[in-house]
Amino acid sequence: MVDVREIKTVEHDVLIIGAGGAGLRAAIECSNAGLDTAVLTKSLLGKAHTVMAEGGMAAAMGNVDPRDNWKVHFRDTMRGGKFLNQWRMAELHAKQAPDRVRELEEWGAVFDRTPDGLINQRNFGGHRFPRLAHVGDRTGLELIRTLQDHAVHKGRLQVYMECKALRLLKDGDRMAGCVAVWRETGRFLIVRAKAVIMATGGGGRAWRVTSNSWEYSGDGLTMAYDAGAELMDVEFTQFHPTGMVWPPSVRGTLVTEGVRGEGGILKNNKGERFMFRYIPERFAPETADTEEEAARWLAGDKNARRPPELLTRDVVARAIKAEVEAGRGSPHGGAFLDIASQRTAEDIKRKLPSMYHQFKELAELDITKEPMEVGPTLHYFMGGIRVDPDTQASTTVPGLFACGEAAAGLHGANRLGGNSLSDLIVFGRLAGLGAADYIKGVSELPALDEDQVRDAIRWATSFLNRESGENPYVIHEDLQELMQTKVGIIRNATELSQALEGIAELRKRAENAKAHAASQYNPGWHEAMDLHSLLTTAEAVARAALTREESRGAHTREDFEGEREEWGKVNIVLRKLDDGSMEVRKLERDEPPEELAKIAFATIEDLEAGRV
Amino acid sequence: MSKRTFRVWRGDAEGGRFVEYNVEVGPGMVILDALHRIQAEQSPDLAVRWNCKAGKCGSCSMEVNGKPRLSCMTRISDYEPEQIITVQPLKTFPIIRDLVTDVSWNFEQNKRIPPFRPKAPGPDGKLRMWQEDVDRIQEFRKCIECFLCQDVCHVLRDHEKKQNFVGPRFIMRIASLEMHPLDTVDRIPQTLREFGSGWCNITRCCTEVCPEHINITDNAIIPTKERVVDRFYDPVAMLTRKIRGEDPARAREEGKVP
Ligand SMILES: Cc1cc2nc3c(=O)[nH]c(=O)nc-3n(C[C@H](O)[C@H](O)[C@H](O)COP(=O)(O)OP(=O)(O)OC[C@H]3O[C@@H](n4cnc5c(N)ncnc54)[C@H](O)[C@@H]3O)c2cc1C
Ligand code: SF4
Ligand code: SF4
Ligand code: FES
Numbered sequence: 001m002v003d004v005r006e007i008k009t010v011e012h013d014v015l016i017i018g019a020g021g022a023g024l025r026a027a028i029e030c031s032n033a034g035l036d037t038a039v040l041t042k043s044l045l046g047k048a049h050t051v052m053a054e055g056g057m058a059a060a061m062g063n064v065d066p067r068d069n070w071k072v073h074f075r076d077t078m079r080g081g082k083f084l085n086q087w088r089m090a091e092l093h094a095k096q097a098p099d100r101v102r103e104l105e106e107w108g109a110v111f112d113r114t115p116d117g118l119i120n121q122r123n124f125g126g127h128r129f130p131r132l133a134h135v136g137d138r139t140g141l142e143l144i145r146t147l148q149d150h151a152v153h154k155g156r157l158q159v160y161m162e163c164k165a166l167r168l169l170k171d172g173d174r175m176a177g178c179v180a181v182w183r184e185t186g187r188f189l190i191v192r193a194k195a196v197i198m199a200t201g202g203g204g205r206a207w208r209v210t211s212n213s214w215e216y217s218g219d220g221l222t223m224a225y226d227a228g229a230e231l232m233d234v235e236f237t238q239f240h241p242t243g244m245v246w247p248p249s250v251r252g253t254l255v256t257e258g259v260r261g262e263g264g265i266l267k268n269n270k271g272e273r274f275m276f277r278y279i280p281e282r283f284a285p286e287t288a289d290t291e292e293e294a295a296r297w298l299a300g301d302k303n304a305r306r307p308p309e310l311l312t313r314d315v316v317a318r319a320i321k322a323e324v325e326a327g328r329g330s331p332h333g334g335a336f337l338d339i340a341s342q343r344t345a346e347d348i349k350r351k352l353p354s355m356y357h358q359f360k361e362l363a364e365l366d367i368t369k370e371p372m373e374v375g376p377t378l379h380y381f382m383g384g385i386r387v388d389p390d391t392q393a394s395t396t397v398p399g400l401f402a403c404g405e406a407a408a409g410l411h412g413a414n415r416l417g418g419n420s421l422s423d424l425i426v427f428g429r430l431a432g433l434g435a436a437d438y439i440k441g442v443s444e445l446p447a448l449d450e451d452q453v454r455d456a457i458r459w460a461t462s463f464l465n466r467e468s469g470e471n472p473y474v475i476h477e478d479l480q481e482l483m484q485t486k487v488g489i490i491r492n493a494t495e496l497s498q499a500l501e502g503i504a505e506l507r508k509r510a511e512n513a514k515a516h517a518a519s520q521y522n523p524g525w526h527e528a529m530d531l532h533s534l535l536t537t538a539e540a541v542a543r544a545a546l547t548r549e550e551s552r553g554a555h556t557r558e559d560f561e562g563e564r565e566e567w568g569k570v571n572i573v574l575r576k577l578d579d580g581s582m583e584v585r586k587l588e589r590d591e592p593p594e595e596l597a598k599i600a601f602a603t604i605e606d607l608e609a610g611r612v
Numbered sequence: 613m614s615k616r617t618f619r620v621w622r623g624d625a626e627g628g629r630f631v632e633y634n635v636e637v638g639p640g641m642v643i644l645d646a647l648h649r650i651q652a653e654q655s656p657d658l659a660v661r662w663n664c665k666a667g668k669c670g671s672c673s674m675e676v677n678g679k680p681r682l683s684c685m686t687r688i689s690d691y692e693p694e695q696i697i698t699v700q701p702l703k704t705f706p707i708i709r710d711l712v713t714d715v716s717w718n719f720e721q722n723k724r725i726p727p728f729r730p731k732a733p734g735p736d737g738k739l740r741m742w743q744e745d746v747d748r749i750q751e752f753r754k755c756i757e758c759f760l761c762q763d764v765c766h767v768l769r770d771h772e773k774k775q776n777f778v779g780p781r782f783i784m785r786i787a788s789l790e791m792h793p794l795d796t797v798d799r800i801p802q803t804l805r806e807f808g809s810g811w812c813n814i815t816r817c818c819t820e821v822c823p824e825h826i827n828i829t830d831n832a833i834i835p836t837k838e839r840v841v842d843r844f845y846d847p848v849a850m851l852t853r854k855i856r857g858e859d860p861a862r863a864r865e866e867g868k869v870p
Contacts, residue, residue, distance in 0.1 A: 250665070
């Protein structure tokens with residue numbers, strides 16, 4: 001029997017789970033509000049996923065093209081999301097992102113500059129104007145380091161590094177904190193708090209080919225779901241079109257969209273620039289239809305339309321897959337991405353230094369001379385915890401908030417590149433404000449229910465204590481294979497049902513996984529515990545994907561081709577029922593405010609001429 | 613596919629030993645891949661720290677055949693086919709388990725450095741900086757905090773001296789703040805007295821191991837020492853100044869050269 005009083009317990013006003021861009025930005029806001037703030041992270045400070053982001057952060061500052069403004073950014077985001085985004089979130093994001101980026105500069109960030117000394121902005125897929133504030137191709141590093149260096153000087157802000165949250169604690173219906181475990185010692189920790197902000201990112205590790213790190217096991221989604229929160233839009237998993245495909249050990253590692261933003265073109269093994277054949281009707285009026293026009297655009301002609309390589313990610317990923325399947329792929333089953341013929345070696349090294357480095361070191365390939373081989377890789381979760389747009393509060397659990405990749409709503413059916421980093425700082429701040437406001441109404445620390453603690457610890461230690469059991473790494477690999485083959489870019493009902501059966505089987509195996517007995521820094525043990533999150537997240541994606549009988553954005557059903565009007569009116573919401581099963585519900589979307597609808601559906605000419 | 617032998621240090625703060633593993637290696641595999649294969653097939657509890665597997669996060673630092681390296685960016689094929697590859701934890705920091713060390717000391721040093729405080733914006737309400745003025749600090753800001761430079765610096769390896777010197781990573785962090793065109797804080801007296809810039813005797817070992825190829829010593833440490841020398845005495849910096857002449861960027865800032 002676990003004696004709860006012997007477990008170290010700490011008390012804070014607010015607990016933030018996750019120290020990526022979203023978590024750190026939320027922490028800064030909480031500290032500014034005078035709250036005693038705790039931040040938990042599975043890895044070391046500054047190493048979260050955010051550090052890997054390359055291309056940039058979208059904000060309509062208009063430093064490069066003065067025609068840009070929040071309305072155009074908002075329209076791009078809605079169109080990119082196939083109109084399934086939460087209108088209010090897309091509005092808040094487009095309006096607030098510029099201030100949040102400038103604020104980073106006041107905190108010491110050093111972005112690349114325009115000739116007149118302002119923050120430079122680059123082109124990216126789906127963005128009408130050059131909009132991404134960036135630092136070469138290491139924008140995420142600049143973001144996280146700036147927030148980290150700013151946060152460590154804040155008062156009453158404590159970071160718990162390499163400390164993994166296992167389960168949320170509740171006092172009745174509302175949040176009361178969490179049970180966590182230190183990776184280093186294997187000891188448990190109870191964090192009591194009045195509010196919890198979930199900033200844990202996504203769940204890409206359920207797939208085999210992914211740009212995500214081991215941290216992305218869907219813990220946040222699962223903990224929130226298990227505690228009664230709703231998940232939304234999880235069928236929309238973004239496959240980034242350009243991951244590395246060779247050598248095998250780096251398959252999935254990201255090649256930034258910045259390569260295409262800087263002029264990189266896609267070719268098949270016949271040397272054809274195939275993207276011209278895949279331009280969707282909705283984007284045809286705004287996309288170049290000849291190589292000549294695309295070249296003029298690259299040279300800076302403002303009247304030329306954008307090259308088709310910069311179409312939204314879902315379109316490009318499907319096009320590459322189709323080319324490969326038609327036998328026109330590269331030797332290792334991808335497409336050729338060529339920047340060498342478009343830019344000088346010097347430009348490439350200056351604008352894309354880490355890509356140059358990455359290919360040189362990992363693939364022995366010089367991108368200033370040869371084309372890269374690229375193919376789709378699982379990259380991002382558009383879906384996540386369902387929240388109120390203004391406060392980021394969970395729709396069902398009082399005291400629970402979510403922001404960043406862990407939350408749903410901003411991106412709809414497909415995220416535009418660069419809209420995540422800006423999402424983190426806009427909604428990280430709003431979550432901090434939301435939590436601070438909520439806490440004003442909570443006078444005392446919610447009660448601690450020892451049974452919940454004991455239950456979590458009993459579960460966690462069962463993997464260490466059992467005599468024998470299966471190797472958790474093998475179960476994880478089997479799940480990755482299953483998701484890769486049955487819940488991929490192109491889906492159908494048969495395979496999705498098989499996936500669900502497979503997940504149920506894997507769940508049984510996961511319950512009996514066995515980790516080596518040592519609890520100190522034991523990755524096998526953490527792998528065993530992560531399986532619950534991975535499987536719950538995988539099940540959520542498969543169930544939602546099976547329910548949505550249409551193809552929209554990142555979700556493609558070969559048995560239900562094309563967008564269907566009726567499905568444009570609903571988001572899919574999941575919730576855990578009392579019997580432990582997963583409820584799938586279609587949630588009718590609200591009518592958009594008239595103002596916003598006008599902007600989103602306006603022609604670009606009308607919008608630019610100020611007629612909207 | 614072929615088999616290779618890895619000698620991996622296993623143990624904890626109390627002590628440990630090298631354990632040999634035979635691993636199938638395929639094309640393009642890096643050291644971290646081999647360690648993952650050991651975890652998956654032979655020793656699930658082998659402790660390794662990693663995140664991005666693309667040289668971007670600086671988590672997977674260790675010593676490979678005695679050299680500080682990022683294990684995710686070190687290709688196995690770089691070593692002669694018959695050579696046994698020895699993998700061990702960073703030496704400068706206390707061991708937690710196997711290949712994982714306690715690097716928290718570094719985070720404490722960072723906290724000691726007074727933060728950035730910007731100038732007021734220009735009359736149009738905007739902050740302006742020019743690319744040529746930020747090129748230099750952007751080089752420093754490429755740092756992924758892998759702490760390989762800290763590991764190799766002999767001042768820090770000598771554990772007694774850790775309390776005197778913050779190490780190359782953080783002298784460089786000070787440099788990136790001091791050379792920031794918008795910053796208003798003066799950290800130079802502290803750099804000498806508290807952060808121990810005088811302990812560095814410019815061996816350049818840190819620069820050699822930096823996976824980001826940052827020229828830590830010449831571009832960050834020496835110019836910082838120069839600034840210290842402008843106000844205080846530092847024998848090593850005095851000497852290099854005689855050899856190298858003035859720091860050109862510094863001279864430009866002060867309007868000595870156009
Ligand atoms: C290679 C790559 C390149 C990208 N490039 C871009 C780009 O150019 N532009 C863009 O906008 N977006 C980009 N993205 C997407 C973007 O980086 C991420 O969506 C974003 O950084 C997520 O930030 P976050 O704060 O939500 O979560 P993260 O930064 O992932 O942080 C999650 C945090 O939660 C912690 N955590 C998770 N589970 C637990 C637990 N159980 N207990 C305790 N802590 C936990 C983790 O340790 C971590 O600290 C890219 C992504 C990748 C992978
Ligand atoms: S140059 Fe200075 S900081 Fe770098 S390793 Fe040598 S003594 Fe240490
Ligand atoms: S300066 Fe280089 S070696 Fe030192 S921590 Fe930074 S990236 Fe690593
Ligand atoms: S795992 Fe990130 S640098 Fe090696």
